[in-house]
Amino acid sequence: xxxxxxxxxxxxxxxxxxxxxxxxxxxxxxxxxxxxxxxxxxxxxxxxxxxxxxxxxxxxxxxxxxxxxxxxxxxxxxxxxxxxxxxxxxxxxxxxxxxxxxxxxxxxxxxxxxxxxxxxxxxxxxxxxxxxxxxxxxxxxxxxxxxxxxxxxxxxxxxxxxxxxxxxxxxxxxxxxxxxxxxxxxxxxxxxxxxxxxxxxxxxxxxxxxxxxxxxxxxxxxxxxxxxxxxxxxxxxxxxxxxxxxxxxxxxxxxxxxxxxxxxxxxxxxxxxxxxxxxxxxxxxxxxxxxxxxxxxxxxxxxxxxxxxxxxxxxxxxxxxxxxxxxxxxxxxxxxxxxxxxxxxxxxxxxxxxxxxxxxxx
Amino acid sequence: xxxxxxxxxxxxxxxxxxxxxxxxxxxxxxxxxxxxxxxxxxxxxxxxxxxxxxxxxxxxxxxxxxxxxxxxxxxxxxxxxxxxxxxxxxxxxxxxxxxxxxxxxxxxxxxxxxxxxxxxxxxxxxxxxxxxxxxxxxxxxxxxxxxxxxxxxxxxxxxxxxxxxxxxxxxxxxxxxxxxxxxxxxxxxxxxxxxxxxxxxxxxxxxxxxxxxxxxxxxxxxxxxxxxxxxxxxxxxxxxxxxxxxxxxxxxxxxxxxxxxxxxxxxxxxxxxxxxxxxxxxxxxxxxxxxxxxxxxxxxxxxxxxxxxxxxxxxxxxxxxxxxxxxxxxxxxxxxxxxxxxxxxxxxxxxxxxxxxxxxxxxxxxxxxxxxxxxxxxxxxxxx
Numbered sequence: 001x002x003x004x005x006x007x008x009x010x011x012x013x014x015x016x017x018x019x020x021x022x023x024x025x026x027x028x029x030x031x032x033x034x035x036x037x038x039x040x041x042x043x044x045x046x047x048x049x050x051x052x053x054x055x056x057x058x059x060x061x062x063x064x065x066x067x068x069x070x071x072x073x074x075x076x077x078x079x080x081x082x083x084x085x086x087x088x089x090x091x092x093x094x095x096x097x098x099x100x101x102x103x104x105x106x107x108x109x110x111x112x113x114x115x116x117x118x119x120x121x122x123x124x125x126x127x128x129x130x131x132x133x134x135x136x137x138x139x140x141x142x143x144x145x146x147x148x149x150x151x152x153x154x155x156x157x158x159x160x161x162x163x164x165x166x167x168x169x170x171x172x173x174x175x176x177x178x179x180x181x182x183x184x185x186x187x188x189x190x191x192x193x194x195x196x197x198x199x200x201x202x203x204x205x206x207x208x209x210x211x212x213x214x215x216x217x218x219x220x221x222x223x224x225x226x227x228x229x230x231x232x233x234x235x236x237x238x239x240x241x242x243x244x245x246x247x248x249x250x251x252x253x254x255x256x257x258x259x260x261x262x263x264x265x266x267x268x269x270x271x272x273x274x275x276x277x278x279x280x281x282x283x284x285x286x287x288x289x290x291x292x293x294x295x296x297x298x299x300x301x302x303x304x305x306x307x308x309x310x311x312x313x314x315x316x317x318x319x320x321x322x323x324x325x326x327x328x329x330x331x332x333x334x335x336x337x338x339x340x341x342x343x344x345x346x347x348x349x350x351x352x353x354x355x356x357x358x359x360x361x362x
Numbered sequence: 363x364x365x366x367x368x369x370x371x372x373x374x375x376x377x378x379x380x381x382x383x384x385x386x387x388x389x390x391x392x393x394x395x396x397x398x399x400x401x402x403x404x405x406x407x408x409x410x411x412x413x414x415x416x417x418x419x420x421x422x423x424x425x426x427x428x429x430x431x432x433x434x435x436x437x438x439x440x441x442x443x444x445x446x447x448x449x450x451x452x453x454x455x456x457x458x459x460x461x462x463x464x465x466x467x468x469x470x471x472x473x474x475x476x477x478x479x480x481x482x483x484x485x486x487x488x489x490x491x492x493x494x495x496x497x498x499x500x501x502x503x504x505x506x507x508x509x510x511x512x513x514x515x516x517x518x519x520x521x522x523x524x525x526x527x528x529x530x531x532x533x534x535x536x537x538x539x540x541x542x543x544x545x546x547x548x549x550x551x552x553x554x555x556x557x558x559x560x561x562x563x564x565x566x567x568x569x570x571x572x573x574x575x576x577x578x579x580x581x582x583x584x585x586x587x588x589x590x591x592x593x594x595x596x597x598x599x600x601x602x603x604x605x606x607x608x609x610x611x612x613x614x615x616x617x618x619x620x621x622x623x624x625x626x627x628x629x630x631x632x633x634x635x636x637x638x639x640x641x642x643x644x645x646x647x648x649x650x651x652x653x654x655x656x657x658x659x660x661x662x663x664x665x666x667x668x669x670x671x672x673x674x675x676x677x678x679x680x681x682x683x684x685x686x687x688x689x690x691x692x693x694x695x696x697x698x699x700x701x702x703x704x705x706x707x708x709x710x711x712x713x714x715x716x717x718x719x720x721x722x723x724x725x726x727x728x729x730x731x732x733x734x735x736x737x738x739x740x741x742x743x744x745x746x
Contacts, residue, residue: 054460057431057438106438108430108476246478253433253474261438352437 055352057262059107066103068119070258071267074237077226078123090131096123098141098201105244106254106261106354113200114141120259121240122203126226129181129210135174139166145196148189149205150324152179160189181209183280183306183326198245198286204238206280209309217309235271238280241291241345241355252287254354255345261354268340268358271333279329283321292320293329294346300331318346333361401427401475404562405483407683408471409491414460417471417483418683421449422562433472434461452564463488492621494681502676505617509636510610510672514665517644524652530722532652534729536710539602539646540703541733546609547699551575553612554692561686571693578697586705595651596660598709603667605702606643608695610668614675615688621680639740643668650709
C-alpha cells in the first residue's frame with residue numbers, strides 16, 4: 001500500500017515533499033537541523049564540476065578506427081579527376097561507393113551507419129559552375145541506394161526510383177552540368193527516406209561560381225572559386241549539421257556538426273584572425289523540423305543556398321535552416337581579441353546533445 | 363527392478379544425445395544473423411546529493427553492457443562509473459553524475475550503451491537523500507516508532523477492556539484478527555510483486571516472490587503443526603506478533619525507500635494516518651490472551667516483535683535498495699502472515715469445539731468482515 005501511496009502523489013512541486021518528515025525532528029531533538037533542511041541552498045548540488053564543464057560527452061572517439069577525423073572533414077574537398085572533351089570543356093569525374101559501416105558518433109557509442117565512401121557526411125563534392133559532372137555511384141551496401149543531387153539536372157538523373165536508383169552490387173553514372181553555383185547537398189532518395197537519410201547517406205555538394213560569368217562581381221566570384229589566390233586568403237569550412245537516432249525511436253539522441261558529438265568543443269577549430277572565415281552550412285537533421293547556427297561575440301553575412309554573390313541576410317548572429325536548407329556564412333575576426341568563440345545550435349537541446357563547438361581565434 | 367534402472371539410464375543417455383544434437387546442428391543458426399548483443403540495464407535507484415546524482419545500476423542481459431554516455435534532462439553530462447568497464451549480468455555499478463539538480467523538481471536520466479540503446483529513469487521529485495548520520499537515524503527511528511511501536515502499544519492497551527467480554531466476543535475479535543491479517547497478506551504480496559517490475563530479469567520477478575511466499579508458509583506450517591492445536595494464547599500471540607512484525611518491517615522498507623528516492627510526498631498527516639491504520643494490529647496480538655494471565659514482560663516482548671521491525675525496516679530501506687531482495691522479503695512476509703492466519707483459524711476452531719452449541723457463527727463472520735473493513739477504511743482515509 002505504501003508504495004502505491006507514493007506513486008499516486010503528483011510528481012511535480014509537491015508542497016509536502018518527503019522532506020516534510022525530517023523537519024519533525026526538532027520536535028524531539030534540540031540539535032541544529034540546517035544540514036538536512038531542504039530550503040538550505042547548501043543542501044543542493046554544490047560540486048564545482050556540475051556548474052563548470054559538466055555538460056559534455058565523456059571520453060574520446062577513435063577517429064582512426066572510424067577512418068575519418070571531423071577536423072579533416074572541414075576542409076576535405078573532393079574535386080574528382082578532370083578531363084577535357086573535344087570542345088575543350090571540362091568534364092569532372094567522381095567515384096562514390098555506398099558501404100555499410102559502423103561508426104563511433106560519440107565516445108563509446110557505435111551507430112550502424114550507411115555511408116558514402118565510408119564517412120558521414122559523405123565526401124564534399126566540389127566543382128565549378130558550368131562543368132560537366134560524371135558521378136559513378138557503386139552500391140556495395142545491403143540496401144538499394146541512390147544519389148539525389150540538389151541542383152539542376154534532367155529527370156532521369158534525379159536519383160529516385162526509376163532514375164538512378166541502384167540495387168546492391170550495381171552501379172550508375174549520374175551526369176549533369178554543375179548548376180547553379182552555390183552551397184548544395186546530395187543524399188540518398190530511396191524509401192523509407194527518413195531511415196536512408198538519418199543512417200548517414202548525405203554530403204555537401206558545392207558549386208563555385210565561374211568568375212567569367214559574373215563580370216560585376218568578379219572579385220567575389222574569384223574568392224569563392226577553389227584554388228584562386230583570392231580564395232586562398234579565406235578559411236573555408238564545410239559544416240553539415242546532422243543527428244543520430246541511436247535507439248530508432250524516431251527521436252535523435254545525438255546532434256553534431258560533421259557527425260561527432262561535441263568534437264569541436266573538445267578540440268576547437270583554429271582560426272587565423274587575419275583571414276576571413278567562410279562556412280558552407282548544410283542542415284540534414286532528420287526528425288526535427290529545423291536546426292540553427294549561432295556564433296558568439298560576432299556577426300556574419302549569410303547567403304541563402306549560396307546562389308547569390310551578395311548576402312541575402314546582412315549582419316546576423318543566428319540563422320536557421322529546415323532540412324536540406326543550406327547557405328554560406330561569411331565573417332571576420334580581424335578586430336577581435338584572440339580567444340575561444342563558441343558556436344552552436346541555438347536550440348539549447350541540440351547544443352547540449354552534442355551540437356556545441358568552439359573557434360580558437362589566434 | 364533391473365529394468366527400472368535401465369529405463370533411468372536410457373532417459374539420461376537420450377538427454378545427452380539431444381543436447382549434443384542441438385549443440386552440433388544448432389537449429390537457431392538461421393535466426394542468429396548479426397543480432398545486436400543481448401544487453402540490458404536496470405536502474406535500481408538514483409539518489410540526489412551535494413555532489414549531484416548517484417545512480418545504482420545492474421546488468422540485466424546475458425551480454426555485458428557498456429555505458430558509454432549519460433544524458434540528464436536531454437543534455438550529455440559528465441559522469442564517472444565505479445567500477446569502470448562493461449557491467450556483467452547481475453553485476454552492479456555506481457554512476458556518479460555531478461549535475462546541478464533542482465530541489466523539488468523532476469529530472470530525467472538517460473543512459474546510452476555502446477550500441478546506442480537507451481535506458482531511462484525519472485526522478486519524480488528531486489530531494490537531498492538523507493545521509494546516515496546519528497541525527498538522520500534518530501529521525502528515521504522516530505518514524506518507525508510512529509508507524510510501528512506507538513499504534514501497537516495503543517492497541518495492546520485495550521487488554522483490560524477485552525478482559526471484560528464474553529467468549530463469543532473473543533471469537534469476534536479473533537476473527538477480526540483474521541480479517542486484518544488477510545488484508546495485510548494481500549497488501550504485502552502486492553508490494554512484493556510491484557517491486558519485481560524493477561528487478562533484474564534473471565531473478566524471475568513475481569515467480570520468486572510467490573515461491574518465497576509458498577515455501578515460507580509451508581516451512582512455518584510444518585514447524586507449528588508438530589504441536590497439536592491448542593488454545594494456548596501465548597503461542598498464538600507470539601505467532602501474531604512475528605507475522606505483524608514482518609509486515610511492519612516491510613512497511614518500514616517502503617517508507618525508507620520512498621524517503622531516500624525522494625519520490626514520496628509523505629507528510630506528518632500521513633504518519634498519523636498510518637498510526638491509526640496500525641492500531642488494530644495491537645488489538646489483534648492480544649485477542650488470543652484475553653482469558654489468560656500474562657506478564658508485563660510478555661507484552662513488552664510482543665510489542666518489540668511486532669513494532670521494532672518497523673524501525674529496522676526504515677533504516678535499511680533508506681540506505682540500501684535492492685528491489686529483488688526487498689521483493690523476496692515481501693514474499694517471505696506474505697507467507698508468514700498466511701501461516702498466522704491458519705494458526706488463528708485453528709484456535710478459533712478449537713474454541714468452537716470447546717464452546718459447542720454456545721458458539722455463535724455469525725460473530726466469527728462479522729469479526730472477519732469487520733477486520734477487513736477497518737483496514738480498508740483507515741487505508742482509504744489516509745489517501746483522501
